[in-house]
Amino acid sequence: MKTVRFAPLFTLLGLVLLTSLAQAQDLGPNIRKISAGIYVYVGTNFNSNCGIVITQDGVVLIDSGHNPTDSRAILAAVKKLTPLPVRYLIDTEPHGDHTTGHFVFSPPALVVAHEGATASMKAAFNPKRNEKLMAESPEMRAAFDGFRLVVPHVEYRQKMTLNVGERTFELFYQKNVHSEADTAVWLPKERVLFSASGIVANQINIFRPFVTIPDILAAAKMMKALNPEHVIPGHGNPGTVKIFDDTEKYYALLLERVGTLIKAGKSLDEIQKEVKMPEYDHWASKERFPTNVEAAYRALQTK
Numbered sequence: 001m002k003t004v005r006f007a008p009l010f011t012l013l014g015l016v017l018l019t020s021l022a023q024a025q026d027l028g029p030n031i032r033k034i035s036a037g038i039y040v041y042v043g044t045n046f047n048s049n050c051g052i053v054i055t056q057d058g059v060v061l062i063d064s065g066h067n068p069t070d071s072r073a074i075l076a077a078v079k080k081l082t083p084l085p086v087r088y089l090i091d092t093e094p095h096g097d098h099t100t101g102h103f104v105f106s107p108p109a110l111v112v113a114h115e116g117a118t119a120s121m122k123a124a125f126n127p128k129r130n131e132k133l134m135a136e137s138p139e140m141r142a143a144f145d146g147f148r149l150v151v152p153h154v155e156y157r158q159k160m161t162l163n164v165g166e167r168t169f170e171l172f173y174q175k176n177v178h179s180e181a182d183t184a185v186w187l188p189k190e191r192v193l194f195s196a197s198g199i200v201a202n203q204i205n206i207f208r209p210f211v212t213i214p215d216i217l218a219a220a221k222m223m224k225a226l227n228p229e230h231v232i233p234g235h236g237n238p239g240t241v242k243i244f245d246d247t248e249k250y251y252a253l254l255l256e257r258v259g260t261l262i263k264a265g266k267s268l269d270e271i272q273k274e275v276k277m278p279e280y281d282h283w284a285s286k287e288r289f290p291t292n293v294e295a296a297y298r299a300l301q302t303k
Helices: 009-025 068-081 117-124 127-134 138-143 213-225 242-263 268-274 286-301
Strands: 031-035 038-041 050-055 058-062 086-090 110-114 154-156 159-164 167-174 182-187 192-196 230-233
Touching (some): 050 167, 086 159, 182 213, 213 242, 213 286
Parallel strands (some): 058 086, 110 154, 192 230
Antiparallel strands (some): 038 050, 050 058
16 A cells, blocks of 8 residues: 655645745736735836735726736736635726726726716726737737627715625726726725826826816825825825825925915916926926826916
8 A cells, every 4th residue: 555645734834835835936027015905006107006805805096007008917916816706996087097997807807987987987088099009019809809898787876885795995987087987996994005097106196177186185184194104196106195295295385386476477378488386307207298288377367
C-alpha cells in the first residue's frame, strides 16, 4: 500500500500566499489595491477611473472604464481576483468616458445611477464617437465587439443604500458639480469614498453652463465631513481628504483673483486674458481654465 503524505499546513499556506501574490502582481499596471477586496483601475493620463469592490455575493463596479479597451482590462482583472460575477455597476455620471463599456459587464450586472442619467446617455449618444475610437487601433475595434448602449436599470433620487454581501454602499446625488446625474459612492465601514468627477486630483476641471463653484464646494464639504480614509476621484490618482483641501484652496484663490479684477472694472473677456494661477501650472488640462474663470465670474456676479 502506498503511503500518502500531506504537506505541512505552513507549506500549503505558503503556496496559497504565493499564488495570491502572483495573482496580485498580474493584474496589470493600472490596478491599485485600496484595501482588502477594494481595487481601482486608474485611467491612464487622467482617463476615468473604475472601482472594483469584491463582496461575498459578487462584484460591484463603480463606473466601467474610459473606453472598451479599459473595460476589457477591468473584466480580466476581476476574473483573476474572483470567480464571482459582477452583480452591480454604479454610475458616478452618465458621460461616455464612464459608461461606454457597460456592455462588457451587463448582463449580468445591473446598472444603477441617479435620476436623469438614462435621458442624458440617450441624448448624448453619438455612433460617430465610437467609430472614431474604433479607428484608433485594431485593439480598440476588437474591444467594441458586441457593443450596444446599456442605460441604467435602476435610477434613484437624492440618496440610496445598496447592501451587497457584507458591504454597504451609500449613494449621494451631487447637484451641478459636473454632469446631469453625479453620484458619490461611500463605503462607511471601509471608509472608502468614490467622489465622482466634480472633484478631481491635480487637474483643472471642465465647467458646463449649469455647473457652479458654490455647488462644487458644497459637495466637497459634505464628502470631507464623512472623514474618508481613501478618496477615489472620477479622474486622477486615488488619495486622501487632501484632494478636497486642494480643491477648496484652488477655487478660493480663483474667486479672490477674479473678484479683484471685477472690482477694477474688468470685463469677463479681459479677466479671462489677465487672471493668472501659476501655483497650478503643474495641473493637467490647463486649456479648461477659461471656463473656470467664467464660472468664478458668474458666482461672484450672483452674490
